[in-house]
Amino acid sequence: MKLKIGMVGGGPDAFIGAVHRIALNMDGDFELVAGAFSSDPDKSRQTGDELGLDPERVYGSWIEMAEKEAQLPSDQRIDAVSIVTPNHMHAGPIIEFMNRGFHVICDKPLTTSSENAQDIKDVVDSSDRVFALTHNYIGYPIIREARDFVQGGGIGKVQKVYAEYLQGWLVDALEDTGQKQASWRTDPKQSGPGGSLGDIGTHAFNLLEHITGEKVTRVMAQRRMFVPGRRVDDDAMVMLELDGGGNGTLCSSQVCSGRENGLKIRVFGTEGGIEWDQEHPNDLKITYKDKGSEIRRPGNAYLGEDTGKFTRTPAGHPEGYLEAFANIYRWFARSIRGEENVPESYASIEDGVRGIRFIEAAIESSDSETWIDF
Numbered sequence: 611m612k613l614k615i616g617m618v619g620g621g622p623d624a625f626i627g628a629v630h631r632i633a634l635n636m637d638g639d640f641e642l643v644a645g646a647f648s649s650d651p652d653k654s655r656q657t658g659d660e661l662g663l664d665p666e667r668v669y670g671s672w673i674e675m676a677e678k679e680a681q682l683p684s685d686q687r688i689d690a691v692s693i694v695t696p697n698h699m700h701a702g703p704i705i706e707f708m709n710r711g712f713h714v715i716c717d718k719p720l721t722t723s724s725e726n727a728q729d730i731k732d733v734v735d736s737s738d739r740v741f742a743l744t745h746n747y748i749g750y751p752i753i754r755e756a757r758d759f760v761q762g763g764g765i766g767k768v769q770k771v772y773a774e775y776l777q778g779w780l781v782d783a784l785e786d787t788g789q790k791q792a793s794w795r796t797d798p799k800q801s802g803p804g805g806s807l808g809d810i811g812t813h814a815f816n817l818l819e820h821i822t823g824e825k826v827t828r829v830m831a832q833r834r835m836f837v838p839g840r841r842v843d844d845d846a847m848v849m850l851e852l853d854g855g856g857n858g859t860l861c862s863s864q865v866c867s868g869r870e871n872g873l874k875i876r877v878f879g880t881e882g883g884i885e886w887d888q889e890h891p892n893d894l895k896i897t898y899k900d901k902g903s904e905i906r907r908p909g910n911a912y913l914g915e916d917t918g919k920f921t922r923t924p925a926g927h928p929e930g931y932l933e934a935f936a937n938i939y940r941w942f943a944r945s946i947r948g949e950e951n952v953p954e955s956y957a958s959i960e961d962g963v964r965g966i967r968f969i970e971a972a973i974e975s976s977d978s979e980t981w982i983d984f
Contacts, residue, residue, distance in 0.1 A: 612638065612639065612640060612641040613639060613640050613641070613689040613690060613943055613946060613947075614640070614641055614643045614644075614686075614687070614688045614689050614690075615634060615640045615641065615642055615643070615644075615688055615689065615690045615691065615692055616642070616643065616644035616645055616646075616667075616675060616679060616688040616690075616691045616692070617630070617631070617642060617644075617645040617646075617647060617691070617692045617693075617694060618645070618646050618647075618672045618675065618691060618692070618693045618694065618695055618699075618703045619646075619647065619648070619693060619694040619695035619696075619699070620645070620647050620657070620692075620694045621647035621648030621650075621653045621654060621656070621657045622648070622653050622656060622657060623790045623791075624647075624694065624790075625791055626694050626717055627647070627694045629931075629932065629935060630692050630694050630717070630744070630935070630939075631661075632932055632935070632936070633746075633932060633935035633936040633938065633939050634692065634936075634939045636932070636933070636936035636939070636940075637936055637939070637940045637943075639939060639940060639943035640690070640939065640943060642661065642663070643663065643664070643667055643688060644663065644667035644668070644669070644675060644679060644688050645657065645658060645661075645663065645667070645668055645669070645675070646668075646669040646670065646671055646672040646674065646675040647668070649671070651670030651671075654668055654669065654670060655668055672699075672702070672703045672706070673706065675691075676703070676706045676707050676710055676712075679710075679712070680710040680711070680712075688712060689712070689713060689946065690712055690713035690714065690715060690740075690942075690946060691703070691707045691712050691713075691714055691715075692715050692716075693707075693714065693715070693716040693717065694716075694717045695717075696794045696795075696800040696801065697719060697721060697722050697800060697801050697802050697808065698721075698722050698799060698800045698801070698802065699800075700716055700717075700719075700720060700721045700722075700726075700730075701721045701722075701726040701729065701730055704716055704721075704730050704733070704734075704741075705729065705730060705733050708733045708734060708737050708739055708741070709733060709737075711739065712739060713739045713740040713741070713942075713946050714739065714740075714741050714742075715741075715742040715743075715744060715938075715939070715942050716741075716742070716743055716744065716962075717743075717744050718743055718744055718745050718812055718813070718816075718957070718962070718965065719802070719804075719808050719812045719962065719965050719966060719969070720743060720959075720962030720963065720965060720966055721802070721962075721966060722801070722802030722803070722808075722966075723802065723803075723966065723970075724963075724966055724967055724970055726966075727962065727963045727966040727967075728963070730959065730962070731959050731960075731962075731963055734959045735959070740942065740945045740946050741958070741959050742938065742941075742942045742945070742956045742957065742958075743956070743957035743958070743959070743961060743962045744935070744938050744956070744957070745812075745813060745816040745817070745820075745956075745957040745961065745965075746931070746934050746935040746938055747813055747816075747817055747873060747888060747934065748816065748817065748820050748938075748954075748955075748956070748957065749920065749933075749934035749935060749936070749937035749938045749955075749956070750891050750920070750929075750934040750937075751892075751908040751909075751913075751917050751918075751920035751921045751929065751934075751937075752886065752891065752892060752893070752894045752906065752907070752908055752917070753817070753820070753821065753886065753934075754914070754916055754917045754919075754920050754952075755894055755906055755908075755913050755914055755917040756821050756877075756884050756886055756894055757820060757821045757823070757954075758914045758916060758917065759884065759896070759914070760821055760822055760823070760877055760879070760884060761821075761822070761823040763881075764881070764882065764884075764896070765877065765878065765879030765880075765881055765882040765883055765884060765896075766879035766880030766881030766882065766899075767854070767855070767856075767879050767880045768822050768824060768852065768854055768856045768877060768878075768879045769855075769856045769857075769878055769879055769880060770856060770857065770858055770876075770877070770878040771818055771822060771850075771852070771856060771857075771858030771859075771875070771876070771877050771878075772858055772859055772874075772875070772876040772877075773814040773815070773817060773818045773858070773859070773860045773861075773874070773875045773876075774814065774860070774861040774862075774872065774873070774874050774875075775806075775810040775811060775813055775814045775861070775862045775863075775872065775873045775874075776861070776862075776863050776866040776869040776872035777810065777863070777864045777866065777869055777870065777871060777872065778864070778865065778866045778867045778868050778869040778870070779792075779864060780792060780795075780796070780806075780837065780844050780864035780865060781836075781837070781864075781865045781866070781867050782837065783837050783838075783839065783840070785797075785840075795809055795842075796840055796841060796842055796844075797841070797842075798841050798842050801842060802969070803842065803969065803970070803973055804842065804843065804846075804969035804970075804972070804973060805835075805840070805841075805842030805843040805844055805864070806833075806842075806843050806844050806845060806846055806862040806863055806864045807833065807843055807846050807862055807968075807969045807972055807973070808842075808969050809862075809864070810862050810864065810873070811846055811848075811860065811862030811968070811969070811972070812965040812968065812969065813873060814860050814861075814862060814873060814875070815860060815964075815965060815968045816957060816961060816965060817873070817875055818858075818860065818875060818877075819961075819964070820954065820957075820961075821875065821877060821884075822852065822854075822856075822877060824852040824853055824854045824856070825852065825853045825964075826850045826851070826852060826853075826968065826984075827851050827852065827853050827983065827984070828850065828851040828981050828982065828983050828984070829848050829849065829850050829851075829968070829971050829972055829975050829981070829982055829984070830848070830849040830850075830975050830980070830981045830982075831846060831847065831848040831849070831971075831972035831973070831975040831976045831982075832846070832847050832976050833845065833846040833847075833972065833973065833976040834846070836865045837865065843973075844863070844864050844865045845862070845863040845864070845865055846861070846862045846863070846972060846976070847859065847860075847861050848860040848861070848862075848972050848975075870889065871888060871889060872887075872888070872889060873887075873888035873889075874886065874887045874888065880899075881898065881899050882896060882897050882898040882899055883896070883897045884896050884897075885897070891928075891929075891930055891931070891934070892907050892908055892928050892929070892930075893905055893906075893907060894906045894907070907925060907926075908920075908921045908923075908925065908929060909921055909923060909924045909925030909926065909927065910925045916952050919952055920937050920952075920955075937955070938955075938956045941955035941956050942956060967984050968984070970984075971983075971984040
């Protein structure tokens with residue numbers, strides 16, 4: 611039986627809401643039955659109409675949605691809620707819906723400050739409901755292969771990591787044109803204090819820790835606002851140290867002209883290394899100290915058992931961004947049902963808190979021009 615899900619955010623002109631709706635529908639685990647799609651009730655109703663929802667289940671605010679859904683009989687109300695609002699509107703809905711007994715899946719980053727993050731964590735930790743954060747890139751099959759290979763000792767002891775996420779869409783002051791996606795991402799009241807750090811840097815940070823299984827312990831950062839008058843960073847360079855003794859760099863930038871969605875990671879150890887490029891998501895390059903290199907691709911019998919659980923199609927039939935996103939929803943659904951799951955198949959509340967601390971540590975380091983422990 612399908613789980614019933616509602617959505618907060620994702621109204622007209624919202625990019626990520628539509629992506630979430632495709633992802634939650636892909637494997638047939640969820641049925642979208644309710645929503646508060648915008649802070650503007652008319653826009654919320656418009657989206658509900660476009661999606662063919664019962665008008666009685668389309669709400670003018672997330673508070674109204676939480677209250678009224680909780681009053682419905684258990685066989686009618688939503689089982690879970692997907693929160694796809696700008697960052698400053700994550701904490702309130704997460705806490706409210708969790709406290710009312712709903713499972714929650716939320717877009718990244720977790721929130722806008724460590725204080726809010728801890729408040730959320732306290733609620734999640736005291737609840738028996740499932741919480742998931744959509745750092746969607748860990749949903750790629752070949753990222754599971756990279757993780758299991760690295761943590762299984764395939765490259766030896768991790769010594770060096772290079773993570774980068776480069777985009778070019780904010781090289782001009784797009785926010786001054788009224789473009790919605792640029793406007794909220796460059797407004798610290800909505801995005802939080804980190805611009806590129808929060809929007810894309812947290813993805814690179816999460817991916818780095820997910821693959822290596824190690825934690826970043828210290829950072830030394832420089833952040834920039836290349837576009838005059840911009841109030842949050844559009845570029846950041848971060849040196850980092852890992853708890854296993856390795857080190858590396860992380861770069862997030864949205865002013866690299868001509869770049870589209872350039873998330874890349876390289877991890878090198880004493881016996882070899884791995885390389886992955888999100889714009890070519892089905893290729894994992896593995897290099898060895900003394901025997902050349904190889905490319906691994908999804909759907910092949912030589913891959914690990916867990917990698918196959920993230921794969922839908924045979925070898926040579928590429929899966930991409932939407933399928934990776936759908937994997938997060940699939941594992942979220944299995945957790946709700948209490949079914950057997952793959953460990954660390956989606957980002958946890960702990961991952962979310964670490965992402966916020968990373969943003970704040972990088973900002974503190976840049977402002978003080980010193981190394982910051984966290």
